Amino acid sequence: MAKVKVFTNILKANDSIAQKNRDIFNKNKVYTINLMSSPGSGKTSLLERTIDSLKNELKIAVIEGDLQTTNDAERIEKYNIPVTQINTDGACHLDANMVDGVLGNYNFKETDLFVIENVGNLVCPAGFDLGEDDRVVMVSIPEGDDKPIKYPVMFRKASVVLINKIDLLAYTNFNMDKVKKDALNINPNLEIFEISCQTGEGLDNWFDWLREQVRKKRDEK
Ligand code: MG
Ligand code: ZN
Numbered sequence: 001m002a003k004v005k006v007f008t009n010i011l012k013a014n015d016s017i018a019q020k021n022r023d024i025f026n027k028n029k030v031y032t033i034n035l036m037s038s039p040g041s042g043k044t045s046l047l048e049r050t051i052d053s054l055k056n057e058l059k060i061a062v063i064e065g066d067l068q069t070t071n072d073a074e075r076i077e078k079y080n081i082p083v084t085q086i087n088t089d090g091a092c093h094l095d096a097n098m099v100d101g102v103l104g105n106y107n108f109k110e111t112d113l114f115v116i117e118n119v120g121n122l123v124c125p126a127g128f129d130l131g132e133d134d135r136v137v138m139v140s141i142p143e144g145d146d147k148p149i150k151y152p153v154m155f156r157k158a159s160v161v162l163i164n165k166i167d168l169l170a171y172t173n174f175n176m177d178k179v180k181k182d183a184l185n186i187n188p189n190l191e192i193f194e195i196s197c198q199t200g201e202g203l204d205n206w207f208d209w210l211r212e213q214v215r216k217k218r219d220e221k
Helices: 002-027 043-054 071-077 096-100 152-156 166-171 176-186 203-219
Strands: 031-037 060-066 083-087 113-117 134-140 160-164 191-194
Touching: 002 096, 031 043, 031 203, 043 060, 043 071, 043 113, 043 160, 043 203, 060 071, 071 083, 152 176, 160 176, 176 191, 191 203
Parallel strands: 031 113, 031 134, 060 083, 060 113, 134 160, 160 191
Antiparallel strands: none
């Protein structure tokens, strides 16, 4: 009993801080995504591709969440955009308080798109609102096609599913139709994009979707 109560209180505190973060993003009309996946699905590669293609038209800023290292932030730094590494020191998710703690590093008046790369984990990041506009879940071909049915909460709360590494499809028994069907059963509103951060295939659809969200956010009253 006690354990359940503690967890509820943590989430309540998280939600009120998340709302404060959201207020800052809204006030500055910054479109914010919380990018989640298992370790190794290609979140950072997606970011590199996205920044490389959109940095001349959108002002992009990034938070990199990681258990221990600064490897991913170093990859993003090469593009000369604002990036902060949050090391969770073993915690397997980002929470709103960790995000709040680094927001002072950014000039949100000069930001169109803010990407928060969560710690690689499909379980508890789903329980922590960070203040984002949308959650983007990535799965990749080598991980197998059972992610939606194994981690339904992650898919229920997401707006987009990116199916990455489609260049490897021919070498696996990954069932694309099944993944899409399972994901849409959980959440019929999901946008699903098939992409390869290796070859670039399908990325234009993702970029168009992002441009559209940034435009909508900018036009919000
Ligand atoms: Mg990464
Ligand atoms: Zn966790």
